[in-house]
Amino acid sequence: MANVMEVSTPDNLQYQFFPVSSGSVQFKVRAPNDAHIALTMGPQDSEPIYEIMIGGWGNTKSVIRKNKTKPDKVEIETPGILNGGEFRGFWVRWDSGIVSAGREGESIPFISWADPQPFPIGFVGVCTGWGASGTWKIEDAAEFNTPDKLEYKFGPAASGSLEFEYRGPHNCHVCLTPGPAEVDPMYEIILGGWDNSQSVIRHCRQKPDKVTLPTPGLMNPNVFRKFLIEWRCGRLMVRDGFTGGVMMEWVDPQPFPITHFGVRTGYGAQGIWRIKHFFKDGQQPLGPSAPAAAALYSSPPGYPGGAPAVSAMHGGGSGVWMDASGGQVVPGAVVGGQDCSGEPLYIARAQHEGAMIPGKLVASHGCAYIPWGGQEHGKSTYQVLVGGSNNWVPVSGSNVPPGACPGGESEDGEPLYIGRVRHEGSVTTGKVQPSHGVCYIPFGGQELGFPEYEVLMA
Structure with a gap:
């Protein structure tokens, strides 16, 4: 059904x-x-x-x-x-x-x-x-079949989790990818493999497997087995769908944005699947693996949406940049988002390779992070935005609106603006580079670009 x-x-x-x-x-x-x-x-x-x-x-x-x-x-x-x-x-x-x-x-x-x-x-x-x-x-x-072909069928994954039921003798394979294709990087979860004797988590189709768990008799060709796969901030968990217990868990030190899942069977097995794509009534998804602009129109939980961030030394209008270091949060610093742990992220910028680049301040890490050259760079000395507006508007591509808050400039002298996106359970600030048509954020050691984002207005 x-x-x-x-x-x-x-x-x-x-x-x-x-x-x-x-x-x-x-x-x-x-x-x-x-x-x-x-x-x-x-x-x-x-x-x-x-x-x-x-x-x-x-x-x-x-x-x-x-x-x-x-x-x-x-x-x-x-x-x-x-x-x-x-x-x-x-x-x-x-x-x-x-x-x-x-x-x-x-x-x-x-x-x-x-x-x-x-x-x-x-x-x-x-x-x-x-x-x-x-x-x-x-x-x-409706429920659908996967033949004994080891070919993935793909669907969009946007909620940070995938709930499904599987009926088959063995070899229930699920992959998580940054696109609707079998490409690297990718995670693979193999449940009931090796003649229904063990399950594994695999990264980029490489061995040794990241996690191996004995699971004799896990699958049944006559009974649906329910599972829940969750991913957040690089942490990948496989749960028993009926008890909620964690079966396997692995933390990727270099996570990537997950936008799609794939399912398949093979090695002599055919499977029947029921995949739940719905959010429960009133429930919002966890952090989507691709930016979800609608979820960004308000400020992060616990912070007043649209309220001006005013410091004691600045009475509104265009904010000022204050020098800081070692994780210091200047009084009146503008909260731009929140980490996947719930920690507030402040709007910061730092010099790098002849550029002044906006990014994020993570106080608990003792540094700010900026995106440049495909990587996330930590900076122990930085500047924090203090005072001014906390008004964010949705933007697509290079359509930066007049009045956007300038945040710095590239090594070539191009103006950079302050943007943010939702990614892997976080709301992360970074740089908007109009000539590239994206907002770049520092995340998980990487510089990630998103064509849909929000920009801070002055």
Whole structure:
């Protein structure tokens, strides 16, 4: 049977997202009007985006919209299509740029549009508004088989965890990768391998394995076994899905961003899988392995969003940079994010190779970190931003808005700005280099670049 998750959406027009691995989603919704579905590349309400609005305008019509711009691509009359007292079933499909929606039990869509410039869809969001709240029952793909071929089937992984059930005689293989392909770097978890006698964690398909655990009789061809794989800040854990106990654990000293998972079977085994792609009602994902801009629009927990960071020596406006060293946090220092441990990260900058580069101050480490040349560089002497605005706005690529807070300059004299992204459970500050179209952050010994980020405004 398929996975079904019940989700409640308040009257606030804010999407709740979950990843999808197929080209369609089926759902039932109970709402008086305005059931909105978003199709996006990532788990955030940002462009590019398709929106299918069912029962809008007082439950009288439905539309398809791209990138929140008007005129709508398609508009049709659908009086009474929704009902606040009963569930109504629908499906949404996307294939080769054709986006369509239809009623449950009907193969012909009631609304459809062909996009001449389509984009890949990895997430679906649902919301209600305009006076309506809703209850949704969302159905993902049904259980599926993996043949005895040792070929991974890939899907997006955005929640920092993967929950699944597997039924097969042995050799349940799961990989975690930075893309939808079998490429390095990658983690592999082999459960019930070697004729169902042991399980391992492997890095980049190399031996010796990082973890080896005797697991005789772990798998059963007649019974589903449930597992949970979690990753955060380089820590990889495999749990028993029924007890929650940790079966295997390994910490990667050089973690990489995980965006996809793959599953396969082999060595004489075929498997049946049930993979849970949903976030529980009201639960946010752990830190996604790729930046999730929507989660960054507010300041980190415990810090007032949008409130100005004012020091005793500066009364607002454009902040000032103060010299510091050895992990010192200057009074009034601006909090830009938080580490995956929950420790606040302050906005800092330091000189390196003739450049002045924005980064992060981790007080407990006794230094600031800046990104440069593909690596994370620790600096015992640095400058901390004190006072000024704590207003962050979402940005994509090189579209740095006027009024962005300057943070330094590259070795070539290019202005650098202060940006931040969510990554592996952290909200990490770094440098925005407009000519590169990305925000670079120092993380796990590396310089990582993200085209979707937030920039600090002056």
